[in-house]
Amino acid sequence: MKIIKQFTSDNWQGSYYELSIQLSSKPNIDKIIKTLNIIFNECGIKGPFIDNSCFENKAELTEVHIIDVTILYGLVIIENIELGVVIDIVREEKNDWISISFPTGMIEKSFAVKYPFYQKTNPWIKIIDSFFINLCKSISKYIEIEIAFIGEEISCYIPENEVTKEIIERGGIIVNKSTYERNKMIGKIIKIDNELYYIPPKEMLNITYGKNPTIAST
Numbered sequence: 509m510k511i512i513k514q515f516t517s518d519n520w521q522g523s524y525y526e527l528s529i530q531l532s533s534k535p536n537i538d539k540i541i542k543t544l545n546i547i548f549n550e551c552g553i554k555g556p557f558i559d560n561s562c563f564e565n566k567a568e569l570t571e572v573h574i575i576d577v578t579i580l581y582g583l584v585i586i587e588n589i590e591l592g593v594v595i596d597i598v599r600e601e602k603n604d605w606i607s608i609s610f611p612t613g614m615i616e617k618s619f620a621v622k623y624p625f626y627q628k629t630n631p632w633i634k635i636i637d638s639f640f641i642n643l644c645k646s647i648s649k650y651i652e653i654e655i656a657f658i659g660e661e662i663s664c665y666i667p668e669n670e671v672t673k674e675i676i677e678r679g680g681i682i683v684n685k686s687t688y689e690r691n692k693m694i695g696k697i698i699k700i701d702n703e704l705y706y707i708p709p710k711e712m713l714n715i716t717y718g719k720n721p722t723i724a725s726t
Contacts, residue, residue, distance in 0.1 A: 515592050519613045520560055524594070525625070525633070526609030527640035528662045529647070530654040533603060533669065540597060540604055543651055544569050547608070548582065551643050553593060555582030560592065586639055589618045603667050608643065610636060625660045627709070637708075644682050645700050653704060656682040679709035 531539050548555050548569070556567045560581040567580060580595040592614050598605040612621055619632035627633045640658050647653060655668040659680045666675065668684075673691040676683060688697075688705045698706040 515560065515614070519592060519617060520594075520611050522612030522616070523661050524609040524611055525615065525636060525660050526607050526662055527643065527656060527658050528605055528607040529644065529656040530667055531604045531606060531651065533654060533667065535599060535602075536604055539651060540599075540606065541569055543606055543647055544580070544595070544597075546647050546650055547595065547606075547643070551646050553582040553584045553608075556580040556595065557582065560594075584639075587618075587635055591615070591618070607662075608640070641682070641698075641700060641706055644704060648701060648704050653682065653684055655684065655687065658682070659709065676707055679707045682706050 529543075531543055544556065547553055554563070556569065557563050557565070558567045558580065563581070563583055578597050580597070582593045582595060584591055584593050591610060594607075594609045594611065596605075596607040596609065598607065615621055615632060615636075619635075620630075621632070622629045625633065637658055640656075644653060644656055655666075655671060657666075657680060668687060671681075671683075671687070673693065675681070676687070676691055677693060682700065683691075683705050685703050685705070693705075693707065696708055698708065700706055
């Protein structure tokens with residue numbers, strides 16, 4: 509097993525390839541804490557840690573601590589390689605999100621990264637996507653997921669009630685059963701479990717999410 513015992517500051521730099529999960533359509537600190545406990549206790553991610561330069565003392569996952577914390581760190585083994593992972597807690601007025609991301613500086617320690625992020629030239633994307641999908645599956649056993657996005661720099665979140673069928677069919681999205689049935693989607697759809705469906709990104713497309721999503725072809 510290849511273990512990176514100490515990460516450099518460069519490993520935490522670059523863009524982020526991430527999974528962004530909408531947990532709730534209204535603020536719910538208890539749901540955030542429960543989800544974090546699942547992530548760190550049942551998904552193979554060691555942590556949480558507050559300092560990305562020291563992975564010895566774990567942080568407490570209580571309301572008192574989480575209210576003042578927006579970023580946590582963890583360690584995970586993927587393909588027998590230990591990588592550092594960033595967990596962002598985003599609390600909006602009407603929505604709560606948790607993002608799990610890998611900086612490209614971290615990915616480049618073990619995989620060849622080529623820009624832009626097309627699956628054809630970046631085989632590691634399927635490996636990371638599989639990890640993210642299984643993570644959602646583990647969370648879904650205990651907590652309902654509103655919607656989730658997988659991709660590069662998906663920091664412009666779109667809550668489930670604003671997502672259109674067109675956006676969903678562009679791919680890189682995990683939707684719950686009610687969203688799937690309401691939009692009557694067609695095309696390649698992967699059933700994760702009885703409550704979640706994954707729509708893969710269209711090959712050779714770079715998808716940018718936001719209030720006005722765009723697709724940039726090659």
